[in-house]
Amino acid sequence: MSIKPVVALIGRPNVGKSTIFNQMTKTRQALVADLSGLTRDRQYGDATYNNKSFVVIDTGGIGEADDGRGGIDDYMSAQSHTAIHEADIIVFVVDARAGMIGADAEIGKMLHTLGKPVYLVANKIDGVHDAAPAEFYALGLGEPYPMTASHGRGIGNLLDDLTENMPEDVEEEDQGGLKLAIIGRPNVGKSTLVNRMLGEDRVVVYDMPGTTRDSIYIPYERNGKNYVLIDTAGVRRRGRIDEKVEKFSVVKTLQAIKDSNVVVAVIDAQEGIVDQDLHMLGYALDAGRAIVVAINKWDGLSDDQKDLIRFEIERRFNFIPYVKVHFISALHGTNVGNLYPSIHKAYESSMFKVSTNRLTQILEDAVAANPPPMSGGRRIKLRYAHLGGHNPPIVVIHGNQTGSLPKSYQRYLENEFRKVFKLEGTPLRIEFKLNTNPYAGKKTTSSKKLRPGVSEARQKRRDMKYKKGSHKR
Numbered sequence: 001m002s003i004k005p006v007v008a009l010i011g012r013p014n015v016g017k018s019t020i021f022n023q024m025t026k027t028r029q030a031l032v033a034d035l036s037g038l039t040r041d042r043q044y045g046d047a048t049y050n051n052k053s054f055v056v057i058d059t060g061g062i063g064e065a066d067d068g069r070g071g072i073d074d075y076m077s078a079q080s081h082t083a084i085h086e087a088d089i090i091v092f093v094v095d096a097r098a099g100m101i102g103a104d105a106e107i108g109k110m111l112h113t114l115g116k117p118v119y120l121v122a123n124k125i126d127g128v129h130d131a132a133p134a135e136f137y138a139l140g141l142g143e144p145y146p147m148t149a150s151h152g153r154g155i156g157n158l159l160d161d162l163t164e165n166m167p168e169d170v171e172e173e174d175q176g177g178l179k180l181a182i183i184g185r186p187n188v189g190k191s192t193l194v195n196r197m198l199g200e201d202r203v204v205v206y207d208m209p210g211t212t213r214d215s216i217y218i219p220y221e222r223n224g225k226n227y228v229l230i231d232t233a234g235v236r237r238r239g240r241i242d243e244k245v246e247k248f249s250v251v252k253t254l255q256a257i258k259d260s261n262v263v264v265a266v267i268d269a270q271e272g273i274v275d276q277d278l279h280m281l282g283y284a285l286d287a288g289r290a291i292v293v294a295i296n297k298w299d300g301l302s303d304d305q306k307d308l309i310r311f312e313i314e315r316r317f318n319f320i321p322y323v324k325v326h327f328i329s330a331l332h333g334t335n336v337g338n339l340y341p342s343i344h345k346a347y348e349s350s351m352f353k354v355s356t357n358r359l360t361q362i363l364e365d366a367v368a369a370n371p372p373p374m375s376g377g378r379r380i381k382l383r384y385a386h387l388g389g390h391n392p393p394i395v396v397i398h399g400n401q402t403g404s405l406p407k408s409y410q411r412y413l414e415n416e417f418r419k420v421f422k423l424e425g426t427p428l429r430i431e432f433k434l435n436t437n438p439y440a441g442k443k444t445t446s447s448k449k450l451r452p453g454v455s456e457a458r459q460k461r462r463d464m465k466y467k468k469g470s471h472k473r
Helices: 017-025 072-086 102-112 132-139 155-162 190-198 244-259 275-286 303-316 336-350 356-369 407-421 456-472
Strands: 006-011 043-049 052-058 089-095 118-123 145-147 178-184 216-222 225-231 262-268 290-296 324-327 381-389 394-400 429-434
Touching: 006 017, 006 072, 006 102, 017 043, 017 052, 017 089, 017 118, 017 155, 043 216, 089 102, 089 155, 102 132, 118 132, 118 155, 145 155, 178 190, 178 244, 178 275, 178 336, 190 216, 190 225, 190 262, 190 336, 244 275, 262 275, 262 336, 275 290, 290 336, 324 336, 356 381, 356 407, 407 429
Parallel strands: 006 052, 006 089, 089 118, 118 145, 178 225, 178 262, 262 290, 290 324, 394 429
Antiparallel strands: 043 052, 216 225, 381 394
16 A cells, blocks of 8 residues: 655645645635634645645644744644654745745744755735745745635646656555544533544644634544544534634534544533533434544542433433443543444444345334324335435335324334344434325226215226226116
8 A cells, every 4th residue: 555645734824825725635624714823733635636646734824923932822833843744745835925024934944954845835926026926035945836826826836746756546445444523512622532542642732712623634543443533623602603713613513523424522521511512412413423422521520420410411311312421531541442332333333234124024023013003094004114325324114104103103113223233323214205106196087076085995996887887888
């Protein structure tokens, strides 16, 4: 298996790194807005150009606020430096409108010491003098590539040279992994859990709500199995989403849920279960994703507090009785390893396969043990079932009068399927299909209208009687 080259996008805040990232990966994976410091963590993406694949890392800005005062900008700078050392190739992005400033020169000096290929990009050249990028020659990094990333101008020239010496793609097995979306309200410990699961400080952990503004995709391996962790921004109540960035973050969280195989919902034990926790679980259920719940910050709670949390779980999680709940401490690593068996069981349940014959047999057994109720004087009949999809699993049941089947009986069928197949952690959707009448919409041979309520069999007898009478005449 060939290892993909890694390209890191480096530069001051708000020079257009995330826009270039989106152009390279042909996605809108990185947040883009006219706000400085929007990208705080390393964001990974796959890019392909001229049948050559590579990994792109988008980073937070460095250079302007890296003052050593211990604030979040120092964390952002550390993340960028880590990306630089991970990368095989550096793309240094500068702002042609702003011109070269001292921070650019400092970054340029640092890049000279690495001994790695560096491509200098002068972004935002629209509306500036043609000679404006020339001042960046002073960085000693070669001729700058003029670009307007927001419109895609100039990106092709960069990619031509960037990929020139990269190997072409060859057919190989998918090296992706089970995707885990880590979701939760701000400051419940999602990033700490991610770092604990990875065994390294990969995403920013900082004692301030809302630190992670983007969703970060992080591939890793554990015990010979591949995973992709998706660390998401916290979702606040709609009334508190008063920043444009926060609104983006909600969208990114919902996208991460849809893009995942299993959702790990992190809840703060010290704050208890709140409505927003239930709303996020609802998002995951609506998306049909398998779920594992992690009650974080469990260490240090008194026995009375723990009993209260358990009571709240039993009372408020009654709509997801099939979801496994773990009590963990991401900071100390307590019980974090126990998440994996539940994650795998939830994923296997969401992807289970079964033949139509077996599914129909279980349906028949369930109907025999507890027949459907009567509707309009007639018994509802459920004839056969087949599997209609995965993640979430969908069971399609065919029958007559299925629209009249009570919700209670639908839950009964769901519970029977869950019990037989031992499904855990995943929603199960049941869809009902009406058996269609092949004669529906066709005119009868009788010229007389039937009284309301006449059965189909009686209608046929009257049609035959009418035919015989016509023949005698």
